[in-house]
Amino acid sequence: MDIDTVKERAGPREFGPGDDMPREYREAATRMIQFHANSEIMGAYIERPFIRQAPSLDRKLAVSAQVQDEVGHGQLLYRAAEELGIKTREEMLDELEAGDGKFLNCFHYPLDDWYELPMIMFFVDGAAMRRQATLKRTSWEPYAHAIDKICFEEGFHIKHGEDILRTIATGSKRDRERLQAAFEKWWPRILQFFGPTDDQSTHGEFAMEVGLKTMSNDDLRNAFLNAYVPKAKKYGLELPEYPRVEYHEADDYYEVYEEDLDWEEFFTVAKNEYPTGVGQIEKRERAQAAVEWVRDAIESPEQGGVSPAAADD
Amino acid sequence: MVDGPEELSDRERAAVEAELRTLADDEFVVAERYTEWQVRGPTLEADIAIANIAQDELGHARLWYDLLEDFGYDQVDLIWERDPADFRHATLVELPFEDGDWADCVVRGYLYDTHEHLRLQALEDSAYAPIADRVGKVKGEETYHREHTQNWLERLAESRAGRERIQRAVDRLFPHALTLFERTDHEETIVDTDVRPEPLADLRAEWREVVSGFLAGLGVDVPVEDAAELLPDSRGRDGTHTEAWRSLYDEFTFTYRQLGRSEAPSLMPAPEEADVDV
Numbered sequence: 001m002d003i004d005t006v007k008e009r010a011g012p013r014e015f016g017p018g019d020d021m022p023r024e025y026r027e028a029a030t031r032m033i034q035f036h037a038n039s040e041i042m043g044a045y046i047e048r049p050f051i052r053q054a055p056s057l058d059r060k061l062a063v064s065a066q067v068q069d070e071v072g073h074g075q076l077l078y079r080a081a082e083e084l085g086i087k088t089r090e091e092m093l094d095e096l097e098a099g100d101g102k103f104l105n106c107f108h109y110p111l112d113d114w115y116e117l118p119m120i121m122f123f124v125d126g127a128a129m130r131r132q133a134t135l136k137r138t139s140w141e142p143y144a145h146a147i148d149k150i151c152f153e154e155g156f157h158i159k160h161g162e163d164i165l166r167t168i169a170t171g172s173k174r175d176r177e178r179l180q181a182a183f184e185k186w187w188p189r190i191l192q193f194f195g196p197t198d199d200q201s202t203h204g205e206f207a208m209e210v211g212l213k214t215m216s217n218d219d220l221r222n223a224f225l226n227a228y229v230p231k232a233k234k235y236g237l238e239l240p241e242y243p244r245v246e247y248h249e250a251d252d253y254y255e256v257y258e259e260d261l262d263w264e265e266f267f268t269v270a271k272n273e274y275p276t277g278v279g280q281i282e283k284r285e286r287a288q289a290a291v292e293w294v295r296d297a298i299e300s301p302e303q304g305g306v307s308p309a310a311a312d313d
Numbered sequence: 314m315v316d317g318p319e320e321l322s323d324r325e326r327a328a329v330e331a332e333l334r335t336l337a338d339d340e341f342v343v344a345e346r347y348t349e350w351q352v353r354g355p356t357l358e359a360d361i362a363i364a365n366i367a368q369d370e371l372g373h374a375r376l377w378y379d380l381l382e383d384f385g386y387d388q389v390d391l392i393w394e395r396d397p398a399d400f401r402h403a404t405l406v407e408l409p410f411e412d413g414d415w416a417d418c419v420v421r422g423y424l425y426d427t428h429e430h431l432r433l434q435a436l437e438d439s440a441y442a443p444i445a446d447r448v449g450k451v452k453g454e455e456t457y458h459r460e461h462t463q464n465w466l467e468r469l470a471e472s473r474a475g476r477e478r479i480q481r482a483v484d485r486l487f488p489h490a491l492t493l494f495e496r497t498d499h500e501e502t503i504v505d506t507d508v509r510p511e512p513l514a515d516l517r518a519e520w521r522e523v524v525s526g527f528l529a530g531l532g533v534d535v536p537v538e539d540a541a542e543l544l545p546d547s548r549g550r551d552g553t554h555t556e557a558w559r560s561l562y563d564e565f566t567f568t569y570r571q572l573g574r575s576e577a578p579s580l581m582p583a584p585e586e587a588d589v590d591v
Contacts, residue, residue, distance in 0.1 A: 044352045051348040055569040057341075057378070057388060061371050067351050068364035075357045114568040172573065287353045290413020293474060294355035301471035 003210075010211030012137035013144045017083045025210050028203060029140045030086040032212055037077035038096050038103040043120070044070035045284055046111050053114060062160045066121070069153045076149060080142035097288050099281045105269045106189050108277025115168060115178040119186035121161025123228060127193045129154050130224050131215075139211030169235040176236060183232065184240040191243060192266050194221040197258050222255070229254050314442045318384050328502035329441050330384055331401070332509055335497060335550060336432075337377035338402035341392070343425055344370035345565055346406060347418070355415055362461055363418070369454045376447050383443070393569045397562040401497065403549040405489040407558045416469060416478035417486065422462040424490040427524055429455050431516050432509070440507035463527070470531035479533050487536050488543045494520070495550040 003022050006015075015021055021029075044067045051067060054060040078089040087095075095101040106124045111117060132154065135147045168179045195217045198204060207213040215223075229245065239245050243260030247253070268274045272281060318326055347367035354360035378391050405425060410417050433452045439445040469475030494517035497503075504512045517540065525535040536543055547553040 041352065048348070048352050050568075051351065052345065052565050053568040055393070055572055057371060057375050057392070061368055061375075064348055064351065064364055064368050064371065068361055068368070071352060071357055071360045071364070075361070078357075114571065168572075175572065284352075287412070291353070291355040291415055293413070293478070294359075294415045294469070297472040297475035297478075298355075298468050301475070 007209050010139050010209065012139065012211070012214075013141040014139045014211060016141040021084070024206075025212075026084040026086050028207055028210065029143065029212055030081050030084045031203065032207060033077055033081035033084075033140070033143055034087070034092050034095075035102050035104075037074045037081060037092065038101045039107060040070045040074040040077060041096065042103045042107040042280065042284075043124075044068075044074070045280065046107055046109075047117070047120065050111070050114065050117050055114070059164070066157050066160065069157070073146070073150045073153070076146040077143075080140070080146045083142050084140070096281075097285050099272050099278070099285070102270065102272065105192050105266060106186075108269045108272075108274050108280065109186075109189060110276050110280070112182075113178075114164075115175075116182040116186065118161050118165035118168065118179075119182055119190070121157060122165045123161075123186065123190045123232075124193060125154060125158050125161055126228060126231075127190060127224050129158060130227070131194065131220055134213075134215040134220070137211075137214045143212075165235055169237075179235075180237060183237045187240055188243055188261055191221060191225070191256055192261055192263075194218075194224065196263065196266065200263075225254050225256055314445075315440055316442050324502055325506050325508075326384065328499040328506060328508050329444075330381065331497040331499040332503050333377050333381050333444070334401045335403075337374050337381065337391070338400050339406055339425075339429075339493070340370045340374035340377065342400070342402040342561070343406035343421075344368075344374065345561065346408075346410065347422075349410060350415075350418055359415075366422070366458050366461065369458065373451045373454070376451065380443050380447070393566060397554070397559055398552050400554070400558070400562075401550055401552065403489065403492040403495070404545060404547050404555050404558075405486060405493060405549075407549075407554060407561055408486070408489060409557045409561075414478070414482070415465075416475070417482045419462045419465040419469065420479055420482035421486055421490075422458065423466055423527075424486060424524060425493070426455055426459045426462055428490070428493045428516070428520050430459060431519055431523075435509050435511035435516060438507070438510050440510075444508070466528075466531060470533070476532055479528075479531065483528060483533055483535060488545045491517070491540050491544050492547075492549045494540070495544070495548045497550050 001009075001020050001022060003024055006022060006025050009015075015025075047063065047070070048067050051060060051064045054063050078092055081087065081092065082089055092101065096103075104124075106120065111120060129151065132147050132151050136144055136151065138144050138147070165179075168175050195201060195204075198216050198218045201217055204213065204217060208216065225245070229239065232239065244257040246255045246257070248255065265274065269277055272278065315321060315325075318329070321329060344367045347363055347370065350363045351360060351367070354363055378388060381391055382388075405421060408421075430452070433448050433455065436444055437448045437452075439448075466479060469479055494513045496513055500513060503509050521535075525537075528535050545555070547555050
C-alpha cells in the first residue's frame with residue numbers, strides 16, 4: 001500500500017497485520033506504541049516503592065495491582081508494536097535499558113513521598129486516560145485493541161488515585177500544605193504531558209494524517225485542563241502563579257499560557273538527558289543487568305552445563 | 314467446633330491468637346519482600362507472576378488479620394502501630410534479596426509454599442471454625458504458587474549457573490526456613506485443643522522429606538543435620554529477628570507515620586464468610 005492510499009483509507013482500526021503497510025507508517029506507529037509501552041514500564045518503575053510505603057493493607061494491595069497492570073500494559077503494547085515488523089520486544093526493551101527508549105516526561109522525575117503519589121495516580125493517569133480514549137480510534141487495530149483493555153484498567157487506577165488524593169486533602173492542615181506543595185511542583189510537568197505545542201511537534205502531523213493519532217497535542221492539553229482545573233479546585237488545590245491559566249467566563253473555558261512552561265527542560269527530558277531521568281534509567285539498567293543471568297540460564301541452558309535429568313538420559 | 318473467641322477460655326484464646334499471628338505475619342512479610350521484584354524481575358511475565366503471588370499473600374494476610382480483629386484488635390494494632398518485636402513471622406520471610414538474586418526468590422517461595430501447604434492441610438481440621446473455613450480459599454491459591462516456584466526451579470536447574478545459584482540460596486535460606494516450624498509459647502495448647510491438630514515437629518519432618526526429595530532431584534544438596542544444629546540465632550516466632558527486619562519495618566510504616574494517622578484507610582468491606590467459601 002502506498003502512503004497516499006494509507007492517508008485516504010485512514011480511519012479507526014482500519015489497518016492490521018494482514019495489510020501491506022508502507023515502512024513510513026510502520027515506523028511511525030512503532031515509534032508511538034513503543035513510547036507508550038516504555039512509559040508504562042517507567043511509570044510502574046517510579047510507583048513501585050509506594051507498594052511498600054502504602055499506609056494500609058488495602059492501599060498496598062491496590063498499588064501492587066496497579067504496578068502489575070502497568071507492566072501488563074507494557075507487555076500488550078510491545079506485542080502490538082512487534083506486529084508492525086520493525087522491532088522485536090527484546091530490541092525495544094534493550095533500547096529502554098540502554099537509555100535510547102523514549103518515555104513520558106512525568107516519569108523522568110522522582111516521586112518523593114506519598115503526597116506526590118496522587119500527582120501521578122490521579123492527574124497524570126487522568127491525562128493518560130484522556131489521550132488513550134482518543135486512541136480507541138487509532139488506525140492500527142492491534143494498538144486500538146490493547147487500548148481497550150488499558151482504558152478499562154486505568155479507570156480503576158484513577159479512582160484509587162482520587163481516593164488517595166481525597167484522603168490527604170481531608171487530612172490535617174499540614175497534610176493539605178504538603179499536598180499543595182506537591183501539586184505546585186508537578187502541575188507544570190503534568191501540563192507538558194501532552195507534548196510540545198503543535199507547531200513544534202515533529203511527528204504529530206504525519207501521525208494525524210495516517211490516523212494513528214486522532215487529536216492534536218494542543219486539543220488534548222486544553223481538554224485536560226478544562227476537565228482537571230475544576231477537579232483540583234474541588235480538593236482545595238490552588239493553581240500556582242505560573243504557568244498562567246486564564247479563565248474565559250463567557251465560554252466557561254480555561255486557557256494556559258504555553259509560553260510560561262519550561263520547554264527547554266521538556267526537550268532535555270525528552271532526549272533522556274534530564275539528570276533525574278538519567279538516574280531512573282541507570283537504576284533500571286542496573287536492575288536489569290542483575291537478572292541477565294536468569295535470561296541466559298533459561299535461553300541457553302546447555303552453555304551452563306547439562307541438567308541432571310538430561311545426564312540420566 | 315468453636316465459632317468465635319467468646320466460646321474460648323483465656324488459655325485457648327491465647328493459643329488461637331498465637332496461631333493466627335504467625336499465619337498473618339508470615340503472609341504479610343513474605344509479600345512485602347516479593348513486591349520488591351515488581352518491575353525488576355527477569356522478564357515481564359515473571360514480574361506479573363510475582364505481583365500476582367504477592368497480592369495473593371497480602372490477601373491471605375488480610376484474611377488472618379481479619380480473624381484477629383474478632384479478638385478486639387484493629388489493623389492499626391496488628392500492623393501499623395505494633396512494636397516490631399511483637400511480630401511473629403519466621404526469619405525466612407524478612408531476609409533481604411541481593412540485587413538480581415532471582416534464585417533466592419524462587420527458593421524462598423518454594424520452601425515457604427511447601428511449608429504453607431502442609432500447615433494449611435493441618436488447619437483444615439482446626440477446631441476453631443473460622444480458621445478451617447478460610448483454609449480452602451488460601452490453599453487453592455497456594456497450589457498455583459507452588460507450581461510457579463517448582464517450575465522456575467526446574468528451569469533454572471537445567472543450567473550449571475542456575476543450579477549453583479539455587480544451591481547458594483538453599484545453603485543460606487534453609488536454616489531460616491526451619492524457623493517456620495519453631496514453636497510459640499502456646500504450641501502445646503494449640504495442639505491439645507485442636508486449633509492445629511498436627512504438631513509443628515511433625516510438619517517439619519514431613520516438610521524436610523518433601524523438600525529434600527524435590528531439590529535432590531534437581532541436583533541440589535540439602536542440609537541433613539538436626540534442626541537444633543542448623544537454626545539461626547533469631548527464631549522469629551519468639552519475637553527475635555534478623556537486623557533486616559527493623560529497616561523493613563521502618564520502610565513499610567514510613568508513610569503511616571508521616572501522615573500521622575491513627576487509622577488505616579480501608580477500601581473494601583471486611584471479608585465476609587460468603588467471600589471465603591469455595
